[in-house]
Amino acid sequence: MTKRFLIIVFILFSVITTAQERTSSPYSFYGIGLNTFKGTVENQSMGGLSIFSDSIHLNLRNPAAYGKLALTTYGLGASHTATEVMTSEESGTANKTSFDYLAVGIPTGKLGFGFGLIPYTSVGYDILDRNEANNTASRYTGKGGLNKVFLAAGYEINENISVGVDVNYNFGNLQNKNIFIREGLQYGSREINRSDLSGFTYKIGLAYERMLNEDLQFMFGGHYTPEANLSSANERELATIIFTGEGMDIAADTRQVEVADGDLTLPSSYTLGTGIGKPRKWFFGVEYTGSEASDFSNRSFALEGATYNKSNSYKAGGYFIPNYSSLTSYFSRVVYRAGLRMDETGLNLDGEDINEFGITFGVGLPAGRMLSNVNLGFEYGQRGTKDSGLVLEDFFVARISLSLNDRWFVKRKFE
Template structure:
């Protein structure tokens, strides 16, 4: 069944990931944009805790988990996001619907192989500032983002320990525009920057589990992604324009375009977590991630009001299944998830540290008599601050994902 869906969905997802504008945040101006990927819906609904070696769900955060899969698994997830932006100058609202990830994993005895595509970051903002004294109006906009295609391998050393690694190819295009003009005149100037980004990254991981008592299990996981570099080919254009409100500006006189190359450093990331639970019944765990953001470099060299420090994220969460084997009561077979995460992003703007936190929850709904399921999650959070002429974002995300399971490479007894 899965094989009939994979190719057309992969093609559709590839097209949509290039076309969609996955962010409306003004913070997506910095670096490579608003980093969206926080794991699959199942893990995200638990606050981002990713220590469980699941047999029917792909854990994209720790490649060691691939070896725990028992069936070929296909997963796809998307988010509807509603955000309210608040500042001293007023408030605005925005909505976005995006695809978050697509992946396929295949169990091969003690090995597990996974591959897929993830929209890693998004740029999407429209801002306006007004200097009433000099009657100068400035408008800023940007779109694009970074995508990641990955291939991973996990291996089970023994029933307790698994290791794994995945390699990703990061690629994307980001375009930003800034327009400056006088309120009493139609003529203005526009600066357009286009960056083509590409580069490799790697993520390695390990998982450990053991019995504590007859029913109680201990789980732990660790991942490390070293600092990686992106090659950025940039083009800068400055020209005069006729600006007529929301109509596309009409270019007049161009200066010679400037083309240059630079390197964008993506920060290293180290995560470690642990938890306890009863197999196919419940789990409670915690995880902490350290981000080496102080080495991060901006895509554009003319950003002066932003700097970076090392980031850190704390996660706590878990799940509960009333009765995994229930035949008479569907609600008892549902997986109930919940969690909380708090993150110091490492981004500092106008001397204000940008923080992000959210309460998360969700349910896993079994499909028929199979191991496949539909997962619905919700995320309620806040990012940023309205201090220092910045923006506070209050967001509500509804995440829906599909996990299909099937057995491949099994010889038929009957045709």
């Protein structure tokens, strides 16, 4: 058991020290970046539902689910995103491959624990804005994001009700660079803003399930995250640059501008959902998430034309298994998942609401013994709008995860 812990801890810290750009969306400029984590591959393949939980899969969005685990469960996920970015005049494409989560769930009777690492938000964009009338060009680039290391616990009060709590330590940085050049001039200007963020957030969760008859099961769940503050250490650098023909900017002189540090407030949010199904056969559920209005006015630079309103997210999805216990047909034991989601992000740019939707589907492929499986998930979606000179994004995401099960706290009968 100790050896397993050491391997897991080593992997966690190796991943933490590896920086990634997990998105290519221009909308990741705003707030603390684009929220790129919406659950495990199993959850995301069902439209992002967080109300469904069982004894052999991790549910990283509702801590109450840890109380239902029967086996020690490891979860590791990654994804590849292909995005087409379109304005009313032109378009471009981008591809990103990223690590999504690493987590472990450990049952100890009615009490279950979980810990892991999740890259939670991401900043990653590269925009060139030419003004032919003035013979000028501005290039905007950004990178960074917010990660969280979490420790969670869930307790099964009785066969129907479980409760849980999540403690997250959030850390990361947001970096934005703006280069301005004018045709015919040797020099240009560069501004770099950086915010280093850190702080704790918390979540409480509830899961309720009950058999209505010998075949039909009812589920209800919810979780709540209180408002929290992250400390923000801000810095700004201004420079006069020489812009080379190879696209490199060489600083001729630089100066640091003092920028006040502060706190960045993350709004409270809550999720409620319900569903019905037959265990190990099928399930269908719906879910709503609401979040209070955000206020990022204390970022280290002004965000002109951007306002933040209350956000709303609507999800529906489920799964189907032809024959869970089939001994003759592998594909009868495969879990087939599908769902859809609609997100009102709360971000408004120049009077236009930035919304997002996705259609998801996937499969869970049985692998090896101890109920382990490989999960494949896919999503097609859109984000934004071409109106008011903004950007519409078409994206396709392919996801893969390993869900591995083992027993840690069972004594061996034979040595």
